[in-house]
Amino acid sequence: MMNMGGPSTVPEVHDFLKNLFMDGDLIPLPFQRFLAPLIAKRRTPRIEQQYTDIGGGSPILRYTQLQGEGMCALLDEMNPESAPHKSYVAFRYARPMTDETARQMKADGVKRAVAFTQYPQYSCSTTGSSLNELYRKGKAGELGDVEWSVIDRWGTHPGFVESVAQRIEAALQKFDPSKRNEAVLLFSAHSLPMSVVNRGDPYILEVSASVSSVMERLGNRNPYRLVWQSQVGPSAWMGMQTSEALKGLARLGKKEVVLVPIAFTSDHIETLYELDLEYAKEGEELGMEIHRAESLNDSPVFIKTLADIVSQHLKEYTSGKVGPTSVQLGLRCPGCTNATCGQQKSWLARAGQ
Numbered sequence: 216m217m218n219m220g221g222p223s224t225v226p227e228v229h230d231f232l233k234n235l236f237m238d239g240d241l242i243p244l245p246f247q248r249f250l251a252p253l254i255a256k257r258r259t260p261r262i263e264q265q266y267t268d269i270g271g272g273s274p275i276l277r278y279t280q281l282q283g284e285g286m287c288a289l290l291d292e293m294n295p296e297s298a299p300h301k302s303y304v305a306f307r308y309a310r311p312m313t314d315e316t317a318r319q320m321k322a323d324g325v326k327r328a329v330a331f332t333q334y335p336q337y338s339c340s341t342t343g344s345s346l347n348e349l350y351r352k353g354k355a356g357e358l359g360d361v362e363w364s365v366i367d368r369w370g371t372h373p374g375f376v377e378s379v380a381q382r383i384e385a386a387l388q389k390f391d392p393s394k395r396n397e398a399v400l401l402f403s404a405h406s407l408p409m410s411v412v413n414r415g416d417p418y419i420l421e422v423s424a425s426v427s428s429v430m431e432r433l434g435n436r437n438p439y440r441l442v443w444q445s446q447v448g449p450s451a452w453m454g455m456q457t458s459e460a461l462k463g464l465a466r467l468g469k470k471e472v473v474l475v476p477i478a479f480t481s482d483h484i485e486t487l488y489e490l491d492l493e494y495a496k497e498g499e500e501l502g503m504e505i506h507r508a509e510s511l512n513d514s515p516v517f518i519k520t521l522a523d524i525v526s527q528h529l530k531e532y533t534s535g536k537v538g539p540t541s542v543q544l545g546l547r548c549p550g551c552t553n554a555t556c557g558q559q560k561s562w563l564a565r566a567g568q
C-alpha cells in the first residue's frame with residue numbers, strides 16, 4: 216500500500232519534510248541535496264505546530280494498517296486461490312519507507328506482490344514518485360525476486376464513489392432540512408503546480424472524473440464546485456483556491472457548505488488542520504455553516520472497496536486479461552523530461568513476464 220505517509224509524532228516532522236523536499240520527482244530543485252535540508256529545516260517549526268494542533272501527529276499509518284488488515288481478511292475469503300494475503304505499507308516520506316518494507320518482504324519470502332497506490336487519482340508527483348522509488352529499489356536489487364503488478368488508479372471505482380457519497384450524505388444530514396438541498400458541495404483536493412499541470416499530468420482530469428461520478432451517484436441534487444488547496448511556495452498553482460472559494464460563496468450569499476476531501480482517503484494535516492481549523496474558523500467569521508464530509512478512514516464500505524479492487528485485479532492479471540499495469544500508466548506525460556519515468560514504465564511493463 217503505497218502513499219506519501221506522514222509523521223506519526225511531532226519529532227518526526229523534520230525527517231518527513233526533509234524526505235519530501237529531497238524528492239526530485241515531486242519538487243525538482245537545483246542543488247537538491249544541499250537545498251532540501253535547508254528548506255526542510257526552515258519549514259519545520261510551522262509544520263510541527265500544525266501537527267501539534269491536530270493532536271500530535273498524522274493518523275495515516277494507523278489507518279493504512281487498519282485498512283490493509285481489513286482488506287486482506289476479506290481477500291482471503293474472496294480469492295482463496297491466492298490466499299493468504301498480507302498487506303505491507305510503503306510510504307514515500309515517513310516510516311515505513313520502501314526500502315524498509317522491501318527488506319521485510321524479502322525476509323518473509325514474498326514472491327508475488329501488487330503495488331497498490333492509495334492515491335485514488337494518478338499524478339506523477341504522487342503515485343508516479345512512489346513507482347519511481349520502487350523502480351530504483353528494484354534496479355538496485357533490494358526487492359528480491361518478486362513478480363510485481365500495479366494498481367495505479369481507481370478514482371472512479373463504484374465502491375470509492377459510493378464511500379465518498381455516503382460521507383457527503385452524512386454531512387448533509389447536519390443541516391436543517393429546509394437548507395439541505397441548497398448546501399454547496401465544495402470538493403477540495405491538494406493543488407498541483409501549473410508547471411506539473413502543463414506538462415500533461417493526468418491528476419486534474421482524474422480528480423474531476425471522481426467528482427462527476429460522485430455527483431451522479433448523488434443524483435445531482437446539490438450545486439457543487441471542485442477547488443484546490445495547500446499551495447506551497449511562490450509559483451503558480453492550479454486554482455481556484457479553497458479558501459478563496461469559501462469567501463466568494465459567502466459574498467454571494469451561499470452560506471451552507473459541505474467540504475469534501477476527494478484526493479485522500481484518510482485524515483491528514485490538510486483535512487484536520489486546513490479544512491477543520493483554518494477554513495471552519497474563516498467560515499464562522501463569514502457567518503457560514505460549514506460541515507466537512509468525514510475522510511474514508513475506517514469506513515467499512517471503503518475497506519470492502521479496497522478488497523474489491525485488488526480481487527478484480529488479481530483475477531484479471533492471473534487470467535492474462537490485463538497486464539502488470541494499466542494501459543494508461545504506459546504513456547508518459549507529453550511534457551515529461553524525467554528519464555526515470557521512462558525507465559520505471561518499461562521496468563514495470565516487463566515485471567510480470
Ligand SMILES: C=CC1=C(C)c2cc3[nH]c(cc4nc(cc5[nH]c(cc1n2)c(C)c5CCC(=O)O)C(CCC(=O)O)=C4C)c(C)c3C=C
Nearest residue numbers: 221241242258273338340341405407408447478483484485
Ligand atoms: C493527492 C495529493 C497530493 C498531491 C497531488 C500533492 C502534490 C504536491 N505536494 C507538494 C508539496 C508539499 N506537499 C506537502 C504535504 C502533503 N501533500 C499531500 C498530498 C499531495 N501532494 C499530503 C497528504 C500532505 C501532508 C501530509 C499530511 O500528513 O497531512 C508538503 C509538506 C507540508 C508543508 O510544508 O506545507 C509539501 C511541501 C508539491 C510540490 C506537489 C506537486 C508537485
Ligand code: FES
Nearest residue numbers: 339547548551556
Ligand atoms: S512527469 Fe509524467 S511521466 Fe514523467
Ligand SMILES: [Fe+2]
Nearest residue numbers: 405406445447
Ligand atoms: Fe503535497
